[in-house]
Each structure stands twice: as structure tokens, then as C-alpha cells.
Amino acid sequence: MAKFLIVEARFYDHLNDMLIAGAKAALQAAGHEAEVITVPGALEIPGTLAMAAESGNYDGFVAIGVVIRGETYHFEIVAGESARGIMALTMDGIAIGNGILTVENEAQALVRADPSQKDKGGEAALAAIRLLELQAKFA
Ligand SMILES: Nc1c(NC[C@H](O)[C@H](O)[C@H](O)CO)[nH]c(=O)[nH]c1=O
Ligand SMILES: CC(=O)[C@@H](O)COP(=O)(O)O
Secondary structure (H helix, E strand, C coil): CCCEEEEEEEECCCHHHHHHHHHHHHHHCCCEEEEEECCCCCHHHHHHHHHHHHHCCCCEEEEEEEEEEECCCCHHHHHHHHHHHHHHHHCCCCCCCEEEEECCCCHHHHHCCCCCCEEEEEEEEHHHHHHHHHHCCCC
């Protein structure tokens, strides 16, 4: 059994609840433990992941959040920089699944957050599980 930390940026409660349900279901189905911590927004996820990974208390990680395009360029920054930060950590060998939705509107988010539809939370958890397996394979 491995210990996973789900780092969620809680910007939209109802969407995060679905994403986390999907991630937890996938982790528990694989026999793993899941803990959840909350940060203000997606831009705080990479730094939090880095701190949590440094602690040595967790085997793998799942990033959960929702970024919905608004009127300004801020969407590009939040979506792009959170993804870039997570990718940099993954390239350092940290097992992270990225379940941050970056969408045009809430309708797109609802379909992707719903575990009975596109289940992007569960998808991110499965990616983290696979990366942890590969981490052990290449150790
Ligand atoms: N607009 C969204 C944000 N914006 C907040 C940033 O992520 C960050 O918390 C702030 O700039 C302070 O550093 N975050 C989301 O997760 N989703 C959004 O739609
Ligand atoms: C993705 C965002 O930062 C967005 O929610 C902000 O909306 P706006 O660009 O209208 O300020």
C-alpha cells in the first residue's frame, strides 16, 4: 500500500468534490491511502507539492483543481504555470498525476469532473499510480 497526497486548489467546491471523489476511488481501488490538503489556487499547487515531496511522508501525489477561462490573460498564466510547475516536478522523478481542469466554461468542467463521465480525477490518480510503479522499476 502506498500513501498518496491529493493537493487540491479549491476554487469551485462542487467541481472539486467530484474530482476528489474520482481520485479517491481510483486510489482506494488500487489499495492505496489518500490524504487531502487544500491550497488557495492552482498556482499554489506546484510549490505545495514540492514541499510535501521534500517531507518524505508521501509516495505519490495527485493535483486537483479547476481553472475556467475569464476575461483576461490570467487564465493562461494560471493554467500554464501550474502545469509547467507540476511537469518540472514530475521530470525530477516525483510521481504526480495532474487533475487540474483547464476549461472554457463550467459545462466543460462538469463533464470532466464527474466520475461517471470523463473522471479526470480518477485519471490523474491512475497516472500517479503508474508513475510510482515506474519509479520503482527504474530505481
Ligand atoms: N482563476 C483561478 C485561480 N486563480 C488563483 C491563482 O491560482 C492563485 O491562487 C492566485 O493568483 C494567488 O497566487 N486559481 C484556480 O485554481 N482556478 C481559477 O479559475
Ligand atoms: C482563470 C482565472 O484567473 C479567471 O477566473 C480570472 O478571471 P478574469 O480573467 O476575468 O479575471
